[in-house]
Amino acid sequence: xxxxxVSESELTxxxxxxxxAELLLLLGQKPSHGYELIQRLNEADFKSxxxxxxxxxxxxxxxxxxxxxxxxxxxxxxxxGRRLYKLTSLGEESLKVWARYIAQxxxxxxxxxxxxxxxxxxxxxxxxxxxxx
Amino acid sequence: MIGSQESLRIIYAAALQQVxxxxxxxxxxxxxxxxxxxxxxxxxxxxxxxxxxxxxDIIALADQALFAELLVPDLVENYLVxxxxxxxxxYNHSSRGSKEITPENWVDMLLKPQVSFARSDxxxxxxxxxxxxxxxxxxxxxxxxxxxxxxEAACIPYSTYPKSLDLSSALFKGKVDYAFLYSSEAIxxxxxxxxxxxxxxxxxxxxxxxxxxASVTVESxxxxxxxxxxxxxxxxxxxxxxxxxxxxxxxSFADLLTGPEGSSILDECGLIPC
Numbered sequence: 001x002x003x004x005x006v007s008e009s010e011l012t013x014x015x016x017x018x019x020x021a022e023l024l025l026l027l028g029q030k031p032s033h034g035y036e037l038i039q040r041l042n043e044a045d046f047k048s049x050x051x052x053x054x055x056x057x058x059x060x061x062x063x064x065x066x067x068x069x070x071x072x073x074x075x076x077x078x079x080x081g082r083r084l085y086k087l088t089s090l091g092e093e094s095l096k097v098w099a100r101y102i103a104q105x106x107x108x109x110x111x112x113x114x115x116x117x118x119x120x121x122x123x124x125x126x127x128x129x130x131x132x133x
Numbered sequence: 134m135i136g137s138q139e140s141l142r143i144i145y146a147a148a149l150q151q152v153x154x155x156x157x158x159x160x161x162x163x164x165x166x167x168x169x170x171x172x173x174x175x176x177x178x179x180x181x182x183x184x185x186x187x188x189x190d191i192i193a194l195a196d197q198a199l200f201a202e203l204l205v206p207d208l209v210e211n212y213l214v215x216x217x218x219x220x221x222x223x224y225n226h227s228s229r230g231s232k233e234i235t236p237e238n239w240v241d242m243l244l245k246p247q248v249s250f251a252r253s254d255x256x257x258x259x260x261x262x263x264x265x266x267x268x269x270x271x272x273x274x275x276x277x278x279x280x281x282x283x284x285e286a287a288c289i290p291y292s293t294y295p296k297s298l299d300l301s302s303a304l305f306k307g308k309v310d311y312a313f314l315y316s317s318e319a320i321x322x323x324x325x326x327x328x329x330x331x332x333x334x335x336x337x338x339x340x341x342x343x344x345x346x347a348s349v350t351v352e353s354x355x356x357x358x359x360x361x362x363x364x365x366x367x368x369x370x371x372x373x374x375x376x377x378x379x380x381x382x383x384x385s386f387a388d389l390l391t392g393p394e395g396s397s398i399l400d401e402c403g404l405i406p407c
Contacts, residue, residue, distance in 0.1 A: 034407055035214075035338045035366070035368075035407075036338075038337065038338045038339055039338050039339050039341070041339075042337075042339035043339075050331065050337075050339070051339070052331055052336065052337055053217050053219075053336050053337055053338065053366070053405055054217075054336075054405050057217070057405050057406065057407055058405075061396065061406065073213055073391065075211045075213075076211065079201065080197045080200065080201075080211075080212055080213065080214045080368070080370055081211055081212060081213040081214070082213070082214050082407070083391075083407060
């Protein structure tokens with residue numbers, strides 16, 4: 001029998017798909033600049049993977065352009081000035097949609113796991129039946 | 134208003150050569166007849182030129198920490214971080230071992246006796262001290278005690294290609310097999326490169342504490358005295374001279390670089406706009 005191998009990376013949801021929701025949530029919690037967001041994202045329990053600087057800054061620019069967040073330069077009192085990002089009302093709406101979508105996905109995944117465990121149980125019972133004959 | 138014989142003076146990290154040229158192209162369209170005087174330098178060397186009394190209106194450096202260490206508050210009031218980057222290993226198609234080198238085996242490939250590699254001068258150029266930091270972090274990351282000293286001993290002396298442009302040019306012409314560069318420089322030169330793990334390439338603020346464990350001794354602003362600098366994520370910054378004769382024009386140029394036009398230019402040149 002051919003053994004089908006599926007790599008872990010094939011099963012992972014691409015980081016680009018979920019990073020916008022993660023950034024919106026972090027900015028909803030408090031306005032931040034990109035440097036701090038990268039640190040907060042990598043410390044968050046909900047991160048989908050290692051968030052690199054290029055991915056975070058690219059998504060921040062995209063969301064800024066789309067009006068989900070807004071930014072301005074904040075001059076540092078004792079350090080460098082950085083672009084500070086804030087959530088907009090459009091961003092809040094988008095975050096709500098994301099949260100509903102993720103909740104639906106979670107329910108579907110739980111249903112899948114439940115169905116899978118039933119299937120696994122039936123397989124074990126079938127194998128036990130074969131061994132007994 | 135700027136006189137016909139006068140010019141806006143800009144000193145910048147040589148790694149920003151293409152970025153500055155493109156920004157000036159845009160800026161000149163908006164300010165016809167304006168003259169510029171450009172000086173591409175090693176950033177550490179550039180900051181020291183200002184300390185020695187050279188006058189510039191705009192200062193763009195490859196390490197934001199240089200502003201706090203050398204220029205603020207006497208010469209510059211504040212400064213903005215506008216781009217990020219990472220250290221990579223650039224090579225050319227005739228580099229020995231170029232078909233075999235990977236992000237996993239780069240250390241062993243560089244240490245082969247027939248292979249040559251180089252770095253810039255850490256006293257002049259952030260890329261020089263950042264390369265030494267990458268080697269120190271690699272020693273920890275790969276758990277290879279002594280790796281930093283081994284790489285330092287095997288590397289072409291830093292005085293051979295002290296500045297960024299010397300080293301990039303040597304790599305481009307095939308005089309060295311490998312060189313430690315910013316990824317944006319490799320992209321601008323059209324050269325292939327090996328990306329290093331983010332835990333050692335100084336790109337990710339999430340590893341700022343790990344990067345901080347690396348340190349390099351460089352010449353301080355006081356002649357004959359040294360200062361120890363620590364690793365941090367690579368960030369480029371721009372500041373305006375407190376003594377600028379044309380503060381409004383200088384501010385307009387900074388606005389261009391840190392605005393949407395500047396972001397597109399930085400993107401085109403392989404940097405990450407912040």
